[in-house]
Amino acid sequence: MKxxxxxxxxxxxxxxxxxxxxxxxxxxxxxxxxxxxxxMACYLDxxxxxxxxxxxxxxxxxxxxxxxxxxxxxxxxxxxACDTEGAIGLAEKIQPDVALLEVRMPGxxxxxxxxxxxxxxxxxxxxxxxxxxxxxxxxRMLEGGAxxxxxxxxxxxxxxxxxxxxxxxxxxFSPDVVTEVAPGLARQMEATKRExxxxxxxxxxxxxxxxxxxPAVMYQPVVDLETGExxxxxxxxxxxxxxxxxxNVWFAEAAAVGLLIDLELASVQAAIGQIDRLPxxxxxxxxxxxxxxxxxxLQRTLAGSSKDRIVVEVxxxxxxxxxxxxxxxxxxxxxxxxxxxxxxxxxxxxSLQWITRLKPDFIKxxxxxxxxxxxxxxxxxxxxxxxxxxxxxGTVVIAKGIETEAELSTLRKLGVPFGQGFYLGAPQPIDxxxxxxxxxxxxxxxxGELSPRSLDRARSRRIVGYRRESSPWYPRAMTGMDSG
Numbered sequence: 001m002k003x004x005x006x007x008x009x010x011x012x013x014x015x016x017x018x019x020x021x022x023x024x025x026x027x028x029x030x031x032x033x034x035x036x037x038x039x040m041a042c043y044l045d046x047x048x049x050x051x052x053x054x055x056x057x058x059x060x061x062x063x064x065x066x067x068x069x070x071x072x073x074x075x076x077x078x079x080x081a082c083d084t085e086g087a088i089g090l091a092e093k094i095q096p097d098v099a100l101l102e103v104r105m106p107g108x109x110x111x112x113x114x115x116x117x118x119x120x121x122x123x124x125x126x127x128x129x130x131x132x133x134x135x136x137x138x139x140r141m142l143e144g145g146a147x148x149x150x151x152x153x154x155x156x157x158x159x160x161x162x163x164x165x166x167x168x169x170x171x172x173f174s175p176d177v178v179t180e181v182a183p184g185l186a187r188q189m190e191a192t193k194r195e196x197x198x199x200x201x202x203x204x205x206x207x208x209x210x211x212x213x214x215p216a217v218m219y220q221p222v223v224d225l226e227t228g229e230x231x232x233x234x235x236x237x238x239x240x241x242x243x244x245x246x247x248n249v250w251f252a253e254a255a256a257v258g259l260l261i262d263l264e265l266a267s268v269q270a271a272i273g274q275i276d277r278l279p280x281x282x283x284x285x286x287x288x289x290x291x292x293x294x295x296x297x298l299q300r301t302l303a304g305s306s307k308d309r310i311v312v313e314v315x316x317x318x319x320x321x322x323x324x325x326x327x328x329x330x331x332x333x334x335x336x337x338x339x340x341x342x343x344x345x346x347x348x349x350x351s352l353q354w355i356t357r358l359k360p361d362f363i364k365x366x367x368x369x370x371x372x373x374x375x376x377x378x379x380x381x382x383x384x385x386x387x388x389x390x391x392x393x394g395t396v397v398i399a400k401g402i403e404t405e406a407e408l409s410t411l412r413k414l415g416v417p418f419g420q421g422f423y424l425g426a427p428q429p430i431d432x433x434x435x436x437x438x439x440x441x442x443x444x445x446x447x448g449e450l451s452p453r454s455l456d457r458a459r460s461r462r463i464v465g466y467r468r469e470s471s472p473w474y475p476r477a478m479t480g481m482d483s484g
Contacts, residue, residue: 050167051078055087056102068156084108092120095294097167103130114144122258123295125166133177148172206259217270218427222420232283235271236427264292272305274430285311294329307337315343359393367401374406
């Protein structure tokens with residue numbers, strides 16, 4: 001395997017795509033994955049390789065670590081940085097499973113890098129690697145959030161073992177490190193676990209809700225705007241425990257104390273656990289953050305589910321600095337059959353760029369575009385532009401937040417194929433959602449399995465593709481809806 005070349009930038013991501021031919025970004029080096037080693041990593045299971053960020057200011061050490069990790073089984077280099085700022089910025093972008101940090105890098109040192117990485121990428125386990133094993137240095141790294149500390153005298157096998165253990169949340173310390181810091185290690189580690197009182201209250205609230213089986217899930221139909229058929233459902237989290245506050249507040253509080261992924265995955269688990277009770281032709285979309293998409297825990301949560309019926313929604317507003325940041329995780333999701341939806345599209349001038357680069361299976365128009373669109377010429381123009389761009393990338397457009405007949409009529413004239421909103425159907429418990437869907441689309445056939453007329457219409461207009469071996473209705477590409 002070729003080794004990374006040096007760039008003028010301080011950090012660059014390494015997206016190890018299977019064919020090694022993905023479009024490189026400036027300062028980006030792509031490494032091919034050996035076919036035999038990562039065959040099983042194409043599926044959402046525990047075979048997914050551990051993604052490691054390597055940060056060291058000595059190029060010889062960096063290259064040696066890259067070689068060690070690249071030659072191991074079950075781990076891969078996700079990115080390389082040569083200073084503290086580069087390590088922090090790259091970790092925020094790629095959300096690695098493990099960050100292997102040199103302690104005395106320029107730009108603030110490994111302890112600063114560890115603190116910031118743990119703040120910006122809570123799922124990342126930090127492993128310190130240094131020739132300095134004095135008590136003060138080790139304890140600074142532990143205070144910063146490092147889970148393990150290795151001496152640079154550690155062998156390749158010891159480094160790989162520490163990476164694997166860190167990915168599972170298990171600490172590793174070199175013998176000389178333990179000897180040096182043993183007297184104060186336990187006391188210092190205990191001190192780093194203490195949370196401020198106010199933060200602990202929020203943590204207790206979130207963990208209490210999770211223990212009580214929260215959140216519950218409601219299902220809102222996604223409707224074919226021409227036939228009135230429910231082609232899918234969005235899972236929406238709801239909380240029935242104190243305090244009374246909106247789901248957005250619950251998730252914002254969870255993010256503030258590092259429990260966002262826990263809360264999101266609990267919602268995903270509750271939703272997919274009921275998927276068999278939804279109509280067999282319908283897909284199920286679940287909302288997650290970019291951090292959750294990059295988390296191996298999401299992959300484990302989806303393992304064993306009907307992945308060809310699942311759509312993962314990521315809000316455009318929550319995208320990290322560059323759309324390439326999610327490419328690696330989306331690659332594995334799609335290889336397993338999971339579909340991707342870019343939510344809240346149209347809120348940023350870069351929407352077209354994200355649609356083009358991420359190539360989502362669906363985009364959902366932001367509710368600010370939908371509301372009052374019948375009287376908003378600017379909103380109509382933006383919607384038309386997004387729809388034409390979606391046609392070129394094989395993406396299906398969904399308008400959300402439809403609340404009036406006028407909005408519905410305008411969206412249909414603009415050629416938007418799917419929609420959701422209270423005018424078409426409110427979020428409901430699974431029993432109600434899996435039954436008849438309330439809708440206001442004129443000339444709609446009965447609900448349940450798609451009618452022959454609906455299937456013929458879809459085929460003739462080439463709006464969707466079909467998987468005869470799985471579900472009879474699944475939007476694949478919109479290739480014939482551009483009416484100009």
